[in-house]
Amino acid sequence: MHTIPLRMPLDDTGLPHRQEPSAPAPAAPVNASRYNHPHFLGTSPGEREGWIVYTFAPFTGTEPTPTFPTTAYDDTSLTWELRDSLHDQYTAARIAWSHARLRRQAKALLHKAASLWTAWTTARDELIAVFEEFWSTSDGHWRAQLLRLTDAERAVNKAAGDWDTVAAKLAKVAADQIDVAGYDEKLPLTTVAQELGYDASDWMIHPVDDYAHPLPQYRIVRNGVDYYGRATPLTASATQLVEAQRERLREVANLAGAADPADRALD
Known part of the structure; x- marks a missing residue:
């Protein structure tokens, strides 16, 4: 008798015993960590249901802009859920990178801005004080007081111009941060200033376009004629203040007949 090896065992009827097909082995989970950003540390649940907190090693802001790796688009092993998670x-x-870059770029500018804003408020207050002295200046001393006023005007205009120069740079770095992260993730300059020990809540920093393309921002009425000027924001405010004071003095000069050359010099 010969025996023939069978691929399947015989049952008690002498017929081959069919094996049920085995279930396929579970696929190994896809590891997408090779596409993680180098600063990525992990995730944790957020405060709201369904939210995820992404944690990164500190950025300096000097790194390249974090960009989704293009090779991940061609990786057929990645599910759409994994790609969405990587996008997030x-x-x-x-x-995080845009906030770090803004803090780095704004630091020196904010230090400079703090002193320039103080210079502006000091010059503005001095101009207002000099103007108010006309109420107690005798007619014979108006020329000297006008000289003090013009000195104060020059100081306030210079302080406003110096401020607008640094404010334009701050507006630019703030706009760049929004361009990267979106308006909902805006890091206010007042927050960065507070971190440096400054209260910037009343600093005049307009949108960047107001510095790049100044619009007509002030109106001067002189001898019955309207004049419109283009200026950056604080310079426009300084001009308005100066012109309001001069218009008041012209009214007084006209009422007095403008007999004094110092009065006519206002025109």
């Missing part, structure tokens, strides 16, 4: 990770990375 890189979105969070760009936000």
Whole structure:
């Protein structure tokens, strides 16, 4: 008798025993960590249901802009859920990076701005004080008081111009941060200033376009004629203040007949 090896065992009827097909082995989970941003540390649940907090090593702001790796688009092993998660990770990375870059770029500017804003408020207050002295200045001393006023005007205009120069730079770095992260993830300059020990709540920093393309921002009425000027924001405010004071003095000069050359010099 010969025996023939069978691929399947015989049952008690002498017929081959069919094996049920085995279930496929579970696929190994796809590891997408190779696409993580180098600063990525991990995730944790957010305060609201369904939110995820992405944690990164500190950014300096000098790194390249975090950009979703293009190779991940061609990786067929990645599910759409994994790609979405990676997109969210890189979105969070760009936000963190943009905040770090703004803090780095704004630091020196804010230190300078603090002293320039003080110079502006000092010059503005001095101009107002000099103007108010006309109420107690005798007619014979108006020329000297006008000289003090013009000196104060020059000081206030210079302080406003100096401020607008640094404010334009601050407006630019703030706009750049929003361009990267979106308006909802805006880091206010007042927050960065507070971190440096400054209260910037009343600093005049307009949108960047107001510095790049100044619009008509002040109106001067002189001898019955309207004049419109273009200026950056604080310079426009300084001009309005100066012109309001001069218009008041012209009214007084006209009422007095403008007999004094010092009065006519206002025109």
